[in-house]
Amino acid sequence: MTPILDMAGISVTFPGVKALDKAMLTVLPGEVHGLVGENGAGKSTLIKVLAGVYAPDEGVVSLGDEKHISTLTPNLVHTAGVRFIHQELHLVPHFTVAESVFMGQEISGRFGLDKSTMNARTEDFLRETLNADISPRTLIRDLGTAERKLVQISRALIDGRATLVVFDEPTAPLASDEVDRLFAAIGGLKSKGIAMIYVSHYLREITHISDRVTVLRNGKAVKVFNEVSDQITDPMISAMVGREIAEMFPKKENTSNKKLFEARELSGMGFSQVNFDVAAGEVLGIAGLVGSGREELIDTIYGLLPVTSGSMTLKAEAYNPKRPAKAVKAGVALVPRDRRHDGLVLDQPVIDNINLASLEEVSTVLMEKRGVAKNRAEAMANQLDLRPRNVTMIPRLLSGGNQQKVVLGRWLAKGGDLFILDEPTVGVDVGAKVEIYALIRELAAQGSAVIVSSGDPLELLGLSDRIMVLQRGFLAASHDAKDVNVDSLVALTTGGSSGAIE
C-alpha cells in the first residue's frame, strides 16, 4: 500500500538545538497513527514541518505521489488535503455552529449568504461524519468543550477534500466522558477512509484508537509499533524516556509514623467527607480523573478555597488557613499545577522568584540585601542544576523543567513541613523529571510530609508510599503503593464506570 504521507530523514535545527534529527513518519491510507514523545522530543516541530511552517534542513516529505524537498507551503499542504486540528479552538462565542463552520468559506446564493444550505450541510456533516447531533443554529457559547471541538473539526473538513487530519492533543481540555464523543467522531472519519495523525500525551488514548504508533525521542523516531494493544504501554514509555521505567524513580526510604497532617471528614467545593493523613517522611499520592475533586482538595488545604465542613490538623494543631499567606506561615508549600500562571512571576528575574516566599530572610528592616538575595538564589540554582545557571534571567525564557525547578527552589529556600505538588512534571522533559523525582523523595527523607497529586499513574506508583484515589469528590480507595500496579490504579481511578477508555 502506498503511504498517504511519508516523511523521511527530516532534520530541523534551531539556534543551539537540533529539534529533529533525521526523523521519519509514515502514515498509511485510512489508519489512525499515534505520535508520542516527551515534551521537546520534536512532535510539534515534525507537525509544523508537515504544515509547511518550518522548512527542514534536509529530508523528503511525500504527500501521496508527490515528493517535496523543503518546498512545502501551508497552501500546498491544504490543497493536498491535509487538515490540522489545533489545541486551541479559536471560535467566536456568539456565532452559531453553522456560521463558525463556514467562516471564511461561506456559501452565497443569489441574495447574499445562503444560510439554509450552510445550516443543512453543517447538520449533515456533524451527523453523518462525526456521529454527533448538534443543531447548526446553536450559539458556540452554549456548547460544551467537546462539542466545540467537533465544530472545529467540521470547519476544517466541511469542504470534503480532506485526506489526512492531524489532531494535536485534542482531548487535553476535555473531561473523560467528553472524550467518548470525540472518539465517536474519529471513528466516523475513519469509516470514510480518512487517515489521521493523533498526537497525545495520554498513552491510553493512543493504545485505544491508534492502528500504529511512532515514538519520538530527542528528534529521532526511535520506535514504530505496527501492532497496537494495551500491552505496548510499557515498551512505549521505555522508548519515550530512553530507559527502563524503574530507573526513573529514586529509592523510597522508610517513613516514620508521626502523623504530620490529618484531614477529618473534610468537605469543600467539589469533594466531601475525605479522611486521610500524611506522616513526616512520607509521600502520599492522590489519583483521580478531572472532576474527581483532586484539584479542589489541594486548593482547600492551601487556603485558596474554603472548608465547608470537617477539620484539618497540622503538627497536632488545628489548621484552617483563610488564605495562602496563612498556609505558608504554618509551614505549607504549594507547587501549583499551572506554573506559568500561578507558580512564577514570569517577568521577574529568577532571583526574585526564588526569594519571593522568604523575602524577610534576605532583608534587614524590610530593605532587601541584594547581595545576600543573589547568593541565596545562586546557591539554589546550583543545588537544582538550573540551566542556564543565570539567576538574573526571567523565567519566561526557561524550559518547563527549569521553570519548575525555580518554583521548587522557592520552597526549598523557604523550607516547610508539608509540601504539596500538583502535577509536578506536566510539560517537563524527562531529564528534569528524574531530577524533580529525586528532589521530592529527598524532601521526604529530610522529614517533610509530601502530597503529590497527579494524573500520571506511573508517576504516582514510582514516587508515592501510599496512594489515595478520589472519585467524584469521594475518597474511593487508599492503598500502599506496593499493593497496586498501573492497571489496578487506572481501574480504581475510573471506578469501572463508563470511563472513556474502558
Added chain:
Amino acid sequence: MKWLLRYSFLLVIAACIVFFSFWNPVFLSAGNQMNILEGSAILLIVALGMTLVVAMGGIDLSVGIALDFGAAFAVVALKEYDAAWYVAILAGIVGGCLIGLLNAVLIVWLNVSAFMATLGTFFIGSSVQRIFTNGGGPISHRRMPQEYRDLAVGDFGGVPTEVLIAGFVLILYFIFLERSILGKRIHAIGLQPTAALIAGVEVKKIIFASFIIAGATCAIGGLIASANIRMFTPLSGFSYLLDAIAAVFIGASMHPRGRPNVMGTLVGVLFLGILANGLNLMGLNFNTKDALSGVILVLALAFAIGQRRLTSLRKGQT
C-alpha cells in the same frame, strides 16, 4: 550600544534641551532651571503615587481628587478651626487617605476593577467638592500661617521647599518601591497576582495599603498647591491626572522590561516640565503648545519603544 538604546529617551530629552536653548538662551539660565524644578514638584509627587498603583497592576484616576481633598481639608482646618499649620498638614493628608480608602474598599472588598473604582471615586469626589463649595467657588484664606505658606514659597539655602519636599518623597518612594521587600511584592502583584498569592504574599492587604498610600501622597501635592495660592480651588487636581499617567508610562518605556519605576517617572516628569517650559519660552500660543507637546511626546515614545523592540528582536525574543 546597549546603554545607548536603553536610554534613548534621555537622548530625546537632551535634544530638546539643546533645541530650546538655541531658540532662547534664557532656557539654560539657573533661574529658569529652578522654574522647571518648581513647576514639576507637584506633578512629581502625584506621579509617584500613580507609579505605585500602576506598578501594582492598577490605575488611579482619582489622584486629582485626593490632591483636592488634601488641599480642602488643610485649608478648612486653617480657616474654620484655626488649626496650627502642622495640624492642617495632618488634616490634609487624612483627606487624601480617605480617598485612597474609598478606592481600596471598592477594589479589595467589593472586587471592582481599579479602573472603574477610581473612576467612580473621581465622580463622587468631584461632586462632593461642588456641593461643599456651592458649585465650585474657591475657598480662599488670606491670613495663612507663614509656616504653612512656606510649603510653597519658603526655601532652605536657596532651594525652594516644594522642590525639597518632592525630592524627599522621591527618595522615600525609591527606597520603598525599588529597594524594599514590599516593593518586590508590589511588583510581583503587578505582574502576576495569582503567582504572588500562591507564594504567600498578602496580596489583598498590600493592594489595600497601596491605594491609601497613593491617596496620602497626592494630598501632599494638594498642600503645596493650596499654600502657593492661599486657597483651595475645587477640581483643580484634575489637570495633574493625565500628566501623571504620561510620566509613569514614559518611565516604564525606559525600563528594560517595561515596568513602571520611580526613576523613570522622575525622567518623565522632568521631560514634561522641560517641554512645557521650553515651548513657553518660544512664545507659543497656549493652544498650539498642547498640540505640540502631544506630538513630541508620542514621537519620543515611539522612538524609545521602537528602539527597545529592535534590541529584543535582535536577541531573538519578542
